[in-house]
Amino acid sequence: DSGVTQTPKHLITATGQRVTLRCSPRSGDLSVYWYQQSLDQGLQFLIQYYNGEERAKGNILERFSAQQFPDLHSELNLSSLELGDSALYFCASSVGSLLGRKTEAFFGQGTRLTVV
Amino acid sequence: QQQVKQSPQSLIVQKGGISIINCAYENTAFDYFPWYQQFPGKGPALLIAIRPDVSEKKEGRFTISFNKSAKQFSLHIMDSQPGDSATYFCAASTSSGTASKLTFGTGTRLQVTL
Numbered sequence: 001d002s003g004v005t006q007t008p009k010h011l012i013t014a015t016g017q018r019v020t021l022r023c024s025p026r027s028g029d030l031s032v033y034w035y036q037q038s039l040d041q042g043l044q045f046l047i048q049y050y051n052g053e054e055r056a057k058g059n060i061l062e063r064f065s066a067q068q069f070p071d072l073h074s075e076l077n078l079s080s081l082e083l084g085d086s087a088l089y090f091c092a093s094s095v096g097s098l099l100g101r102k103t104e105a106f107f108g109q110g111t112r113l114t115v116v
Numbered sequence: 117q118q119q120v121k122q123s124p125q126s127l128i129v130q131k132g133g134i135s136i137i138n139c140a141y142e143n144t145a146f147d148y149f150p151w152y153q154q155f156p157g158k159g160p161a162l163l164i165a166i167r168p169d170v171s172e173k174k175e176g177r178f179t180i181s182f183n184k185s186a187k188q189f190s191l192h193i194m195d196s197q198p199g200d201s202a203t204y205f206c207a208a209s210t211s212s213g214t215a216s217k218l219t220f221g222t223g224t225r226l227q228v229t230l
Contacts, residue, residue, distance in 0.1 A: 002161065033217070033218075035218075042205075042221075042222045043160070043205065043218075043220040043223075045218060045219065048215055050214065055214055055215035056215035056216070056217050058217060090159050090160070092159075097214050097216065098215075098216050099148050099150075099209040099211060099216040099217075099218065100147060100150075100165070100167055100209055100211065100216070101148075101211070104150065104162055105150075105218060106161075106162065107152075107159035107160045107161065108159050110159050
């Protein structure tokens with residue numbers, strides 16, 4: 001168990017809908033990362049937050065947004081869902097914001113999103 | 117644009133054998149190279165990591181070899197066991213200012229047979 005908690009584990013929703021994925025980082029971790037894992041695209045970085053502030057952005061669609069709250073949990077909001085958004089969404093956390101400098105990323109077990 | 121290329125896509129190794137997975141990168145700004153192990157239905161778990169100032173790092177049966185000039189790094193699993201059967205991802209990270217992100221390879225599905 002990495003200590004990173006993601007809810008829900010599974011989510012089935014219809015096209016056009018909006019969902020919210022939740023992530024609680026490991027105790028003491030200030031940085032949160034979101035990744036999307038699909039069969040054809042592999043693990044794709046979406047966005048990073050550090051202590052409530054957005055720090056890095058990857059290939060995140062405009063229909064997607066995220067935030068990190070004062071208690072350091074994070075939410076990823078996905079709207080106007082399309083079939084192609086079906087994927088595993090992972091949250092990771094780390095103590096610092098600079099990986100490899102005495103800080104490493106630990107992943108949660110993911111949320112499997114199915115859009116029908 | 118795929119910045120970290122991983123091969124092979126799949127690998128079958130007999131129990132006790134050596135599993136070797138290779139990765140190559142293009143971005144010379146990468147300064148941290150971790151390997152993750154992922155079992156079905158689970159999130160990626162950090163296995164071992166290396167920074168470019170060393171050429172090799174060993175932890176138990178797992179070794180990373182790093183060739184900075186060739187921009188390549190590899191994972192060697194010695195005495196491979198059936199419990200090692202999983203998907204392995206190499207990754208690379210670059211840090212700028214106060215942010216960093218991991219760029220992953222496409223994964224290698226390892227099967228260790230009895």
